[in-house]
Amino acid sequence: MTALASLTNVSRRFGDQLALDDVSLDIEPGSILGLLGPNGAGKTTLISLLEGLRSPSSGTVRLFGGSPGDHRNRVALGSTPQETALPDTLRVGEVIDFVGRHFPERMPTAELAGDFGLTELLRRQTGSLSGGQKRRLSVALAFVGKPRLVLLDEPTTGLDVDARRTLWDALRRQHEAGATVVVTSHYLEEIEALAQRVVVMAHGRVIADDALPAVLARVALRRVRLVSPEVERIATLDGVVRHEASGDGTTTFYAQDSDRLIVELVRSGIPFSELAVRGATLEEAFLTLTEDAPEDAPEDAPEDASESEGARS
Amino acid sequence: MSTVQLTLLHAKYNLIETARIPIALIGSLAFPSLALLFFVVPQRTVADDPVFATQAVISLCVFAVMSNALFSFGLNISEAREKPWDPYLRTLPAPGVARVLAHVFSTGAMGLAAIIPVIVIGGLATAAEAPLGNVLAGFVALAVSGLPFMFIGICIGYSMPSKAAIAVVQVVMFALAFIGGLFLPPFLFADWLNTISMFTPSRQARELVIWAVQGGDLEPWVWLGVLAWTVVTFALALLLFRRDEGRRYR
Secondary structure (H helix, E strand, O other): OOOEEEEEEEEEEEOEEEEEEEEEEEOOOEEEEEEEOOOOHHHHHHHHHHHOOOOEEEEEEEOOOOOOOOOHHHHEEEEEHHHHOOOOOEHHHHHHHHOOOOOOOOOOHHHHHOOOHHHHHHOOHHHHHHHHHHHHHHHHHOOOOOOOEEEHHHOOOOOOHHHHHHHHHHHHHHHHHHEEEEEEOOOOOHHHOOEEEEEEEEEEEEEEEEEHHHHHHHHOEEEEEEEOOHHHHHHHOOOEEEEEOOOOOOEEEEEEEHOOOOOOOOHHHOEEEEEEEEEEOOHHHHHHHHHHHOOOOOOOOOOOOOHOOOOOO | HHHHHHHHHHHHHHHHHHHHHHHHHHHHHHHHHHHHHHHHHOHHHHHHHHHHHHHHHHHHHHHHHHHHHHHHHHHHHHHHHOOHHHHHHHHOOOOOHHHHHHHHHEEEEEHHHHHHHHHHHHHHOOOOOOOOOHHHHHHHHHHHHHHHHHHHHHHHHHOOOOOHHHHHHHHHHHHHHHHOOOOOHHHHHHHHHHHHHHHHHHHHHHHHHHHHHHHOOHHHHHHHHHHHHHHHHHHHHHHHHHHHHHHHOO
């Protein structure tokens, strides 16, 4: 099967900052591709290259066999405005019509509105919508032109659980209707709920590209925190992926199966105290993945990376 | 969709967006007519003289075109740079030229809407007069001499945030209007002020349209000036546009 879109050895610099570093990626028709990574990993940059908003510093980006910068190649592309920036004074129905009329074949406004729960809002000006309603409209716009490929950049950021699930359901329906979807997120939960194939990015590079279960196994880590005089011995126990010392004298071990690690720990007779176990945040899991990657990960990764944002805490 | 259809589509929604905030229209739509009504019509020495009255009407038409171009381009561009809606529109399958032309059209339509009441009031309440052919020639001259204002608006839009752009557009607009003789006829000016005035695009636009409508000699400084302002402001607008592409995405 030919790819709908592809990146070949693509790098993109902003000044002296390297946002994308030699990324190669093929997007084949059919699946929902999850693009997972912490903030600043290069996800948005990658999407904007596919949308034709920016051009790569080096390498080639192809969309439906041509350049994404050419508007004719974007006829079968659906994208969504970032940060829910809709023109405040236009009505919901007008925005859908405005965008829809760019496409040779389009979904009727009423049908699209029904799918995304916007039917009651068609006469409202977008400035009066709630955050969740704006987000639903933004995502709906990506589908109005009956696209073959849809790019969604953080479609549910800032939504509550209910609103997120409503949107996920709508996305799955659209996917079943035939659209290939690329969705970026820094929520593992979201990728888990939607994606079949997952690409993990960090520091502008692709560090994992695999089927969902395989990536989950690598990313879903538990952290075991304790105080022990024999840290190095614990680190050699089965299942420890990585460990690090905290400032307060405790040591944190990352393992895929924390239960087994603790059984091993007790069996080994190594003395320990102040045991605490919890899910690792996605940021912590990413750090493990980046250390696996051939290139050395920067040591100055922020310690205070917001733990609440992790999916499995 | 052809480029023409897409241009009309974007122009239509530009206008809907503008029209939804009516108060924003007052400055650019109503002000020229009000100025004519309050400052020209009561002054019967001007209003009853066909030549002076026609010139006053033309001056306010130039003002209408100028303020629309400055406001529309200056404010819309600086606002669009702050909102991600514009980058989103660029991901739609529409060529860039359609969006730019749409902007020119919608601004042109607003300019026309501001000029028509000025012409109607001028025709009814003053002695201003001109044959239809000359009026049409005047519209062409207006469109041509309006280009520098459009480019100045673009420069303002790309060089500052929208809150600053509002203030700067107002200052530039009133400065150009007064010095260019759009509110007070230049024959009232002192010599030194008249000399400065001849270098402004507003004065040159006024003289060009007056020549197109009333005939007479076209002094070289008028068309040379319009040409020079067009080239210089276009180059600057292009420069700022290019620089912005690099800076917006840091």
